[in-house]
Amino acid sequence: MANNQIAWGIIGCGDVCEIKSGPAFNKVDRSTLVAVMRRDVAKAEDFARRHHVPRFYGDAGELINDKAVNAIYVATPPSTHEYYTEEALKAGKPVYVEKPVTVNAATCERMIALAKKYNNKVSVAHYRRELPLFKTVKSLLEKGTIGNIRLVRISVLQQPNHKYTNAEHAWRLDPDLAGGGLFHDLSPHQLDILCWLFGEPKFSTGRSLNQSRSYNAPDITSVELGFEKNILMQGVWAFNVAENSREDVCEIIGDQGKLRFSFFMNSDLQVITAAGTQVMPMEFPVNIQLPMIEAVTKYFRGDGPNPCSLEDALVSMRIMDKTLQTS
Template sequence: MTVYWGIIGAGKIAESQMAPAIATASGHELVAVSRRTLDAAQQFAVRHGAQRAYDSVEALLKDDQVSAVYVATPPHLHARETVLAAEAGKHVLCEKPMARTTGEAREMIDACRAGGVMLTICHYQRFNARHQRIRRLLEEGAIGQVTAARINFSDRFPPQPGVWHHDPRISGGGPVMDLGIHCIDLLRFLCGPAESVSALVETLVDSSPVADTATLLMRLANGTQAVVTSHWTTANHEPERANGLEIWGTKGSIAAAPISAKDSAGTLRVLTEYGMQDYLVEPGGPRPHVALLDAFGDAVAGESPNPIPGEDGLAGLAVVEAAYESARRGQRVEVQ
């Protein structure tokens, strides 16, 4: 079975990651793209072998060959475009953050359920080969009962002309929505859902409508205590080390970095009473976006479950909203 893709928002992330992944993955074909300007859409289509280009979402969704769409527009458009796709009978792979609010996320889930189509969220870090190994190690009890975890995903990212991330009407928030949402989802994948959160979400450096520095202390449903740090205010001259995760248990620990590698490249170290084991993935390793597409195609064919359902994206946004509420109230907040 071939999944015939249309890309909604053929911009930077589609250019560098998803279009090449579609070209690489078996059983996937890019047939149509849309951008606000037809010329830009046509140029993208030529670069990536798509047959047709459109200057509107509505036009692309009328394309009968398209069976699934990748929504890669800014977050304020995700809900509308996902609902339109569901009404047109197209399966949806939506970029993170899924939406600006949990309310928008629920609208997306309801629309896809009503349309009988699949909604998957592009939390690609679950498919990093090192993170897949970590999940297997945890399931095998390699470090005993997990009691603590920490993930950092930060960089220096001041406001820039023409960049929408600092506009809350478009992005929904600052680094928690941009980078922290990855950490929250990765914790859910590896250690389980969050139950409550205490947070500092503040503007420390830049004059911006959104906060630029955030630290979340979460209690997971299994009792694990987890810390997520997500900043736009920290110069990151060594991302291959700084943007990483650590998980501690009663019998050992696991450390991996970087969490964001688009080819799974990086380090993974397991330390127990039996010694230290290192797992290194060299540059050019397994691409998470390709693995995600493989899982998406299997799910569309009915051969496996939806790899990252909309409900998981909704759960991440619920943690973000609880973090903002905690920061406002100065106390721990239960995740709804």
Template sequence: MTRKVNWGVLSTAQIGTESVIPAMQRGERSAVVAIASRDGAKAKAAAERLGIARPYASYEELLADPAIEAIYNPLPNHLHVPWTLKALEAGKHVLCEKPLALDAAGAQQLAEASQRTGRLVAEAFMVRHHPQWRKAKSLVEAGRIGEVRAVQTIFSYYLTDPANIRNQADIGGGGLYDIGCYAINTARYIFGGEPERVIGLFDNDPVLRTDRMMSGLSAFGGGRHLAFTCATQLVPCQSVEILGIRGRIRIEIPFNAPAELATRIVVDDGRDLAGTGREIIDLPPSNQYTAQGDAFSRAVLGEQPLEWGIADAVANMRVIDAFFRSGRSEVWERP
């Protein structure tokens, strides 16, 4: 019988109950056996709906369960560090939603706790587990579009509800934390390196005080740039273009690829603007949350190394910190 890792989930957050948990339940190496909420009735209702054996009326009770090996933490952003720390100290491995922390110092705390406890921590950037990103990366590495010089990304949605945690400045709301982090993370993935300097332009909501639109420019050295816009009050849009000196790659639904639908990436050799040099590469349906959960579980089981661990998360947070500093200083900042 295939060995599975026993997972517990901190909170009944929508991202968990609607997307991540059902996906992990379909995994080969992941078994979600417990869920906790500060409201026992919510935990019980979620457990019944999702077929989870053990509901807990507190996070502490779940962390005290010796059968739980790994924790998925989808709590609001400001609770990522404290509860991931508690989970590590309780002897659990942790997959934490992005952003892992509110700054690099918080992420470094988790790195030190991971080393001290011998438990794994990873930031839940599920997109890197999707075949479309794997394919794009392999095409870049194979030189299909020549030397890559630019990545251009747009990620936006429209949300003005002040009760939504994404719109609450005091607990880590705003566009850069919520979705700009994806633009940074995926550019680092494609370039295979870290930006040397960044500059950001922020438009903050005067009432909510969150960054409702933010545009960033990152210089990766060697003439390589990331340019992106993220927004929480703009028409819904997702787009990534990877541009090399001999062609370009377009990822059509880069971040929220529907699990039940095939995806495609477009490779264009740039011979003309009409697109006669295009090749469409179709990829089968894939649930990136399932793949992410199983990859982490396999690392817990010692079957394979963790591809992106806590060091990757600290590096991403350093870039986010630099963008926020740039928003205040209005000059280039170094991560």
């Protein structure tokens, strides 16, 4: 596929594709969105019409076997990622798969084996790796701006979101479809960035609880990780607090200062040292996956490295598995 145009087909053109990812495929050099699929074919047709996509399907097999499509983006609930990835790889087409990559580590391990079996490329949509905010954080850490890293603190506190109880969004709260509720949906963003910054953790502990009993998945989770150089991470994800307690904060604390930023909200990066507080303006792209899709397209064309491999994603999956096993 080197130097060729990447002609994308999307399996599962739901909410995530409307702004975060879908429009980006036509904004990247040598990349075009040519087909979309959704089981509700009327919704697939509506998406195609609004986004000027020439083909739409109600059957994934038809999209995968469309000769005009040479790369697949899997944007369905996690429980189906392994199946659609295998079908695409069988057809000789590389795959960009949404996060969380699947429902558990064992399934991710099977996907790794499939990529090797079919000798094709798979990238995972841990797209924060390519955003300016997190690239800046990585650069500052590498420069030693805040000295030796001692502690990372993450706090994600949200009030109950009733949209997740309606039929279209309820899959996120179904452990069979999504793994571990909203922790499984959101924490891969943070866990992946931590492993990207500090490497695979040396130990992992945690606990998930269902405090409110509003649904079958946990609604509060704590995680503690230990990295090389005795760097400690403490994180909590709670989806059952009052609106006035809402929080999205990450602090990376060193022996000469700290970095402070948000993962999900547009916010500035604060660099706090003995010299004072430097505020670095940061803003997420409107199509937040655009930089990642550009990197994945280059990888599929043979012009760059894999920005996030299945092996990378497996590290986060193992952390989540271990945490949920103690719920």
